[in-house]
Amino acid sequence: MPLMLRWWLCCCCVWAGVAQAALPVSLQEALSKAQLPLDSVSIVVQPLNGEPPLISHHQARAMNPASVMKVVTTYAALEALTPAYRWKTEVYRNGPVNHGVLEGDLIIKGYGDPALNNAELWRLLQQVQQQGIKHIKGNLLLDTSIYAPELSQRPILDDEPWRAYNVNPHALLVNGGHSSFRFGVSRESGKPLASVTQEFELPQIKVVNTMQVSKGACGDWRSSLRYGVTATTEGATVTFSGTLPEQCDERYLELSVLSQQQYAVYTFKKIWTQLGGRLDGNAIAAVLPATASLVTTWWSAPLDVVIRDINKWSNNVMARQVMLTIGMETGQTPVDENSSAVALKEVLRKRGLLFPELVLDNGSGLSRNERISAEHLAQLLVTAYQRPTMPVLMASLPILGLDGTLKKRLPESPSQGMAYLKTGSLEGVSSIAGYVQDTQGKRYVVVMLVNHPLASAARSIQDGLIKAVIEGR
Known part of the structure; x- marks a missing residue:
């Protein structure tokens, strides 16, 4: 699908003060063949060297980006929290320890670590036993009060209630709750x-x-x-x-066939027993008692590692917990999605990114309500490219033809490895956004958002656009 990029540069016009370029005829024909109306598509192709956009079609229209919204969330998190940010999970005891026996309760307090897996919980509980606790005569208390209770009761998006992508946030999320x-x-x-x-x-x-x-x-x-x-x-x-x-x-x-609370409790019991531990009491949801003493703290992998899992594999619950962390670190307690969305928008505002059409439901794109324009997604990506966190954000994106959600897309030369892009798909939504380098070494931001019942047909058109940018056609 030849796009004649050089011809586009000559056909740029100015509309509302923004450089604009019409869609090439070949791209219009491809959309028509796929039965996708032109008004259901937003596209921006923006050189990163400051030149005018090669394409800016319906660029200001508010669109549902699906999982491409994770780019907004993870960039804001890098700015607000820094790439070195780590989550903590604390373990307390409420009672004395005598010869390995805790005469009271053990308390685990979660702070929304999105990446706490079974192996890490095993190591955390090993640390607890290394502090001399083998036998818990009281109860296991789980303190998840840092999150508003309603977060675990959000309705699912579709008719797949048990699929892992529908997991709700939880302050003590173990293994993604699945x-x-x-x-x-x-x-x-x-x-x-x-x-x-x-x-x-x-x-x-x-x-x-x-x-x-x-x-x-x-x-x-x-x-x-x-x-x-x-x-x-x-x-x-x-x-x-x-x-x-x-x-x-x-x-x-x-x-996700258990509740997050059930999964955390059952995993604790299995690992605790494997380590030779004993629990006499029950597992109870409770707030950390004022009389409790800290036993040990587990620190997560840094944010720069966490966002790779989020963006490369489009992990919804991890993205949602990252957005909640932005709100939590502003002092919101218990934190919820509304206050976190306000905090995220403030992070963007401080970087000069004022997006009046931006709607943040949960920050993951798993939503029928979230909205952003292709123009502002491109502006965010251009801004991110100029920031110190650029290498971290780019490294978190799937690499064309090599890994993540792009592993099977355009795997042949010369396209393989030439683009770092986030994908997004819901019923009626197909999106892609990120960075593309052409064979001459020139880099572009490419954004294509499609909202239409036949949006899934846009994938091959997106691939054609990316390939044309890479080859400079």
């Missing part, structure tokens, strides 16, 4: 059988496997998989049915 189920084909009995196991097994989650093995390549294996979840106050039963192609190697599906 379980990873591993699928494979076993041939130990001589006949291929479909196997389903938990990657981190919790006895409170029971797996019922009625899957059959089918012939053929793995392909779109998920389309043949069915599952059902029965959740109780004590755990959950997950039933898997359908077929698994015999040529599949290991495949994974992340589901």
Whole structure:
């Protein structure tokens, strides 16, 4: 799809004081063929050397960006918190310790660490035991009061309530609040059988496997998989049915079948027991008692590491907790999404980024309400490119044809590795935004937002636009 970038430069005009360039005919024809009206698309292609934009089509229109909104959230976090920011998780005791026995309660206070996984919780509990606590005669208290209670009760976006992308924030989020189920084909009995196991097994989650093995390549294996979840106050039963192609190697599906509180408690109990510990009491949600004494503190990986997981793999709950952290660090307690959105906008304002159309629901893009214009996304990316945090933000974005959500897009030369872009998709939304370098070494900001029932058809058009910028056509 030749776009004749040099021709665009000659056709720039001025509208409302903003350099504007019409869509090339070939791009208009591609959109028409995909049945995407021109008014459903916003595009900006902006050289980073200060030249006028090559394309600025409906650039000021407020659009739903889907997960591209994570670029806004993570950039604001880098500015507000610094790349070296770390979250803490504190452990307290409320009672004396005698010969390894805590005569009272153990308290874990969460501060919204978005990246606390099972291995890190294991190390934290090992630290607790190294402080001389082996046997807890009282209760396990979980203090999540830093977050407003309603955050855990937000409605889900679609009809997939158990999928990991729908997990709500939690101040003591362990392993993203989800379980990873591993699928494979076993041939130990001589006949291929479909196997389903938990990657981190919790006895409170029971797996019922009625899957059959089918012939053929793995392909779109998920389309043949069915599952059902029965959740109780004590755990959950997950039933898997359908077929698994015999040529599949290991495949994974992340589901959140327990509440975040349940997952944290059950994971604590499993690890604590594995470490040789004992808990006599119950797990209770409670606020840290004033009489409690600090035992140890776990510090998370720094923000520059965390945002790579957020942007490369489009992790919703981690992005939501990062936005909440921006609000928390302004002194909002308990913190909620409304106050955090105000705090995030103030961070942008201090960098001269005034976006009146910006609507922040939760900062992840998992929303029907969030809005931003392509023009302002491009302005943010240009500003970020000039800031000291630029290398961190760029490194967090998926690399074209190499990793993250872009691993399978334009993997061939010369496109591979030539762009760092965030993708976004919801039903009726397809978006992409980030940095593209052409074969001559010149860099551009590219933003394309599509809001239309047929938005999924825009992916190939986005790829064509990116490829044309790379090749300077």
